[in-house]
Amino acid sequence: MANQETKQLDQIISSRRAMMTMGGAALAGLILTSTGKAQSATLTDKDVLNFALNLEYLEAQFYNLAAFGVTIDKLPTPIPVAPNASLGAAGTVTLKPSFAKVPFSNPLIADYAMETAIEEGKHVTFLQGALGSNAVSMPDIDLYTSFNTLAMAAGIGLAFDPFANDANFLIGAYIFEDVGVTAYHGAAGAITSKSILGAAAGILAVEAYHAGLIRTAINQLDAGSGALASLTQKISATRSKLANPSGTPVDDIGLTTVNVSLNASATNYPATTFVDADANSVAFARTPAQVIQIVTGGSATNKGVFFPGGLNGTIK
Amino acid sequence: MEKINEFIKKAVSRRSFMAGAGTAAAAAFLAGCNDATAPPSSAPPSGGTTTPPASKPDNDVLNFALNLEYLEAEFYLYAATGKGLSSADAGSGAGTTKVPAGIAAVPWASSGLAQYANEIAQDEVNHVRFLQKAITGNGGMPVSRPDIDLTFFAPLAVAAGITTTPTFNPFAGPSPFLIGAFVFEDVGVTAYHGAAGLLAEKTILGAAAGILGVEAYHAAAIRTLLVGMAAATSDQTYVDIANKVSALRATLGGGNETTLTSKSIVAADTTNAIAFARMTDQVLHIVYGATGAGLSKGGFFPSGLNGTIKATAS
Numbered sequence: 017m018a019n020q021e022t023k024q025l026d027q028i029i030s031s032r033r034a035m036m037t038m039g040g041a042a043l044a045g046l047i048l049t050s051t052g053k054a055q056s057a058t059l060t061d062k063d064v065l066n067f068a069l070n071l072e073y074l075e076a077q078f079y080n081l082a083a084f085g086v087t088i089d090k091l092p093t094p095i096p097v098a099p100n101a102s103l104g105a106a107g108t109v110t111l112k113p114s115f116a117k118v119p120f121s122n123p124l125i126a127d128y129a130m131e132t133a134i135e136e137g138k139h140v141t142f143l144q145g146a147l148g149s150n151a152v153s154m155p156d157i158d159l160y161t162s163f164n165t166l167a168m169a170a171g172i173g174l175a176f177d178p179f180a181n182d183a184n185f186l187i188g189a190y191i192f193e194d195v196g197v198t199a200y201h202g203a204a205g206a207i208t209s210k211s212i213l214g215a216a217a218g219i220l221a222v223e224a225y226h227a228g229l230i231r232t233a234i235n236q237l238d239a240g241s242g243a244l245a246s247l248t249q250k251i252s253a254t255r256s257k258l259a260n261p262s263g264t265p266v267d268d269i270g271l272t273t274v275n276v277s278l279n280a281s282a283t284n285y286p287a288t289t290f291v292d293a294d295a296n297s298v299a300f301a302r303t304p305a306q307v308i309q310i311v312t313g314g315s316a317t318n319k320g321v322f323f324p325g326g327l328n329g330t331i332k
Numbered sequence: 333m334e335k336i337n338e339f340i341k342k343a344v345s346r347r348s349f350m351a352g353a354g355t356a357a358a359a360a361f362l363a364g365c366n367d368a369t370a371p372p373s374s375a376p377p378s379g380g381t382t383t384p385p386a387s388k389p390d391n392d393v394l395n396f397a398l399n400l401e402y403l404e405a406e407f408y409l410y411a412a413t414g415k416g417l418s419s420a421d422a423g424s425g426a427g428t429t430k431v432p433a434g435i436a437a438v439p440w441a442s443s444g445l446a447q448y449a450n451e452i453a454q455d456e457v458n459h460v461r462f463l464q465k466a467i468t469g470n471g472g473m474p475v476s477r478p479d480i481d482l483t484f485f486a487p488l489a490v491a492a493g494i495t496t497t498p499t500f501n502p503f504a505g506p507s508p509f510l511i512g513a514f515v516f517e518d519v520g521v522t523a524y525h526g527a528a529g530l531l532a533e534k535t536i537l538g539a540a541a542g543i544l545g546v547e548a549y550h551a552a553a554i555r556t557l558l559v560g561m562a563a564a565t566s567d568q569t570y571v572d573i574a575n576k577v578s579a580l581r582a583t584l585g586g587g588n589e590t591t592l593t594s595k596s597i598v599a600a601d602t603t604n605a606i607a608f609a610r611m612t613d614q615v616l617h618i619v620y621g622a623t624g625a626g627l628s629k630g631g632f633f634p635s636g637l638n639g640t641i642k643a644t645a646s
Contacts, residue, residue, distance in 0.1 A: 124563050127594040128556075135598060138605035197545050204541045205534050214609065217528045217541055218600070221521050221607035224545040225598040228552025232448075236560055273447065276454035279409050280418040287451035291549040297458035299545030301538060 059206045059331070066152045066329035067304050068216070069143040071199055073097070073154040074311065074322055075192050076140045077109055079133035081159065082178070082185055083126070085117030088137055095137050097154040099144045107156035107325060112177065118185045125182045128233060132189070132226055139219055146215070152328035162321045163188065165313060170254040172247060186234045187247050193227035194268065194292045194300075195255065195310055201301035224299065231290040235271055245271040252292070258314045259306040267300040268292060304331045391472030393530045395639035396612060397540070398463040400523060402477040403619065403632055404516050405460050408453035410482060411438045411502070411509055412446070421460055423476030427635060430481045432501050438509045445506045448557065452513070452550050459543055466539060475638035484632050485512055488621060492580040494573050507570045510558050514574045517551035518599045519581065519618055522588055525609035548607065552597060559594045584623055585614040613644045620644075 076088050076095065087109050088095040097106035120126035144151040159178075167176035178188025200220035207213045231248075238244040249270030256268040269292050275284035293299050302310075308331075313321035318332060326332050406416045406429050414437040416422075416429050440446040464474040489500035502512025524544035531537040555574075562571045574592050582589040588608035590599040600607045610618075617623050621631030628643040629636035636642050 124560060124594050128597065131595050131597060135600065135605035138603070142604040142606065201538070201541050201545060205538050210529055213537075214525070214529050215604075215606055217525050217544060218606035218609065220541060221525060221544055221548040222598055222600050222605055224548030225521075225552040225600070225607070228549035229556050229597050231549070232553040232556040233560075236557075276450055278413055278450065278453050278457060279415055279421070281413060281415070283413075285412060285450040285453075286447050287454055288447040290448065290451060290553050291455060291546055293455070293542070293546050293549075295458075296462040297455035297546055298462065298539055298542035299549075301542060 061207050061209050061212050062147060062150050063330045064203045064206050064216075064304075065143055065147050065212070066150070067327065067331040068200065068203065068219070069140065069147065069152060070155060070323070070327040070329065071196060071307070071311070072136060072139040072143055074157055075196065076133070076136040077154075077157055078159055078178075078188065078192065079129060079136050081109075081111070081115070082118045082188070083129040083133040085115075088140065091137070095140055096144065099151045099153070100149055103151075104153045104328065106154045107328075110156070110158040110160050110324075112160045112179075115179065118179050118181065120182055120185070122182050122237075125186065125233060125237075128229060129185060129189075132229075135222060135226070139222075142215075142219075146212070155323055155328045156325040158322055158324050162313075163191075165321055166191065166251075166254065169313065170250040172250055183234075183237060183244060186230055186237065187244065187251070189226075189230045190234060190248055191251055191255075193223060193230050194252075195302075195307060196223035197227055197292070198259075198267070198300045198302040199304070199307045201299055202303050202307070204301075227292065228290065231271060231292075235288055235290060238271070255310050258310045259302055261309075261314070267294075267302065308332070388470055388472060388532075390531050390533050390536050391467050391470055392640045393527050394463055394467045394470070394536065394540075395472070395475045396637065396641040397524065397527060397543075398460065398467070398474055399478060399633070399637040399639065400520060400615070400619070401456055401459045401463060403480055404520065405453070405456040406477075406480050407482060407502075407512060407516065408449060408456050410435060411512070412449045412453040413437055417457070417460070417477060421457065423464070423474065426477040427479035427638075429477075429479075430483055430634070432483050432486075432503060435503060438503050438506065440506055445509065445557065448553055449509065449513075452553075455546055455550065459546075462539070462543075466536065470533070470536065478633055478638045479635040481632055481634045484621065485515065488515070488577075488580070488631070491621065492576040494576050507561070510554055510561075511570060511573055511577065513550075513554045514558065515577055515581075517547060517554050518578075518589070519585070519610070519615060520547035521551055521599070522585070522608045522610035523612075523615045525607055526611050526615070529609070530612075551599065555592055555597045555599075558592065559597065563594065581618055584621070585610055585618045588614070612641050613646050616642075616644050 080086065080088050080091065084091065089097045118129065163176045163178055167173050178184050197220060200216055200223060204213060204216060207216055234244050234248060249272060252268035252270035256266050257263065259267055269289050272289050273286050274289055276287045278285055308318050308327065311322045312318050319326040409416050410431060414435060467474040485502050486498035486500050489495045490498050494500060500508065502508045521544060524540055524547060528537060528540060531540055558571050558574055562568045571592055578589045578591060588610055590596050616627065619632045620627050620629065625644055625646050
């Protein structure tokens with residue numbers, strides 16, 4: 017991401033997002049000076065789809081391991097992790113010693129995990145099919161020390177095992193889902209083909225369904241204790257800081273209660289922030305560079321945490 | 333890149349076909365996926381006095397979305413507060429909103445649902461305001477709130493086979509509220525997804541994609557709450573009712589539905605796990621509560637939508 021053109025692209029996208037967060041007046045001004053056409057110069061649709069494929073590999077592995085206890089290439093109907101051998105061998109998935117799937121106690125949460133696992137697997141298959149001979153292999157993925165590192169960074173503790181129980185699984189899922197939404201949203205502006213854009217928008221929506229599902233399930237499980245909500249706030253704050261090292265803008269909101277004014281009434285109504293969105297209630301967008309900083313833990317080399325060897329493809 | 337386009341066209345075509353949308357809808361969707369940015373062909377001759385000058389095709393689509401946001405905002409605001417949009421938010425010359433007799437905020441009791449309703453209500457108000465400003469900023473004129481009928485839930489429930497007489501009132505309690513919300517949320521997702529192919533300006537497209545995301549957050553919450561409450565009470569009544577709503581939407585809106593269970597919270601096609609998209613005609617059929625060409629009003633919009641995308645072409 018270091019070349020000059022890419023930096024300019026990042027600046028265009030991030031400044032647009034910042035303006036949008038500021039409100040409609042700023043948006044109005046920006047629409048008049050839209051520079052959307054300039055974005056296609058640096059990234060091809062293939063690059064963007066392969067970037068998305070890396071993220072889908074990560075999500076699919078996490079959920080399938082949580083729900084079924086196996087990596088996607090070991091499912092009854094295996095999903096290939098090296099669809100094109102000429103583009104490199106598949107990486108490895110790092111798990112804790114004596115790994116086992118989540119011992120779910122709530123059958124609803126087990127169902128949620130299975131559904132999400134199946135859907136993320138389909139996203140991998142869809143993107144591999146769309147990319148054909150250009151689909152990259154799965155990079156190295158770490159689902160063990162990564163969570164421990166993030167837990168320390170977020171101030172949650174010295175270690176965190178997302179496969180330990182229902183609540184930990186939901187928190188592990190929380191780490192990924194909102195990021196998927198922001199990644200597809202941020203990539204939308206770089207996609208040139210209308211049909212690919214339509215598919216990407218549809219995947220964005222499914223990631224948002226997942227995120228809404230996970231946030232609602234966490235909120236219901238929390239049942240007023242606030243313990244899990246506190247964890248989501250720490251994770252959101254960490255993601256925002258990794259995406260925006262200067263501290264602004266803040267582009268992530270954990271589960272909490274805020275007062276809203278609704279229809280200009282003087283009364284304040286308490287609302288649960290189960291939607292991760294800006295002041296206009298528009299979902300946040302992040303550039304690929306920002307997303308990579310989140311999934312690699314702010315690494316200067318874009319290698320670390322969930323992707324210890326970095327991503328595969330041109331956007332890395 | 334050509335190969336990718338072909339693959340996705342095939343995938344989208346197959347998905348539409350499997351969802352029961354038929355070849356016409358599939359063809360319409362693919363037409364919407366072309367790079368051409370012509371305005372929607374379903375735009376009727378203007379017959380009303382509220383049709384604004386639309387300088388750009390994107391504004392027609394944004395005004396279409398604005399009508400839907402007015403509907404959602406009215407529903408959630410009445411549920412949360414017993415009142416609708418402020419006159420400032422409804423726009424000058426706004427239509428009237430018909431509500432059930434004795435309307436008041438939903439009696440939430442200790443259901444814990446009020447905080448979800450308040451969040452969604454604020455989001456929908458924000459969407460109304462955001463779209464109004466975006467249209468103005470794009471050199472257009474945002475339409476005002478059209479006439480809205482929030483008593484239409486009652487005949488809709490009869491049509492869906494939920495009740496035999498038109499008595500269903502989504503403001504009567506927390507569970508009926510979830511059904512009322514269910515009527516709208518997945519439709520919003522399909523509408524924005526379908527509209528994405530119609531938008532030309534990248535900045536506007538980005539904003540629409542962000543609203544699409546928020547509608548999907550809402551839809552997921554409503555679906556998760558319905559399933560969760562059914563499990564907690566060992567009573568599937570309201571999940572079954574929601575699925576009757578879903579079946580009616582499928583009949584009106586060209587398929588594009590996923591039966592709600594604890595194993596299928598997400599509404600998406602079963603092949604690729606990609607959310608459904610509906611063309612404007614399909615969305616109009618749902619909110620007007622009827623199928624067929626030449627429809628320009630009915631259901632939740634007794635005087636029709638405001639703007640150029642108003643009448644069904646199919």
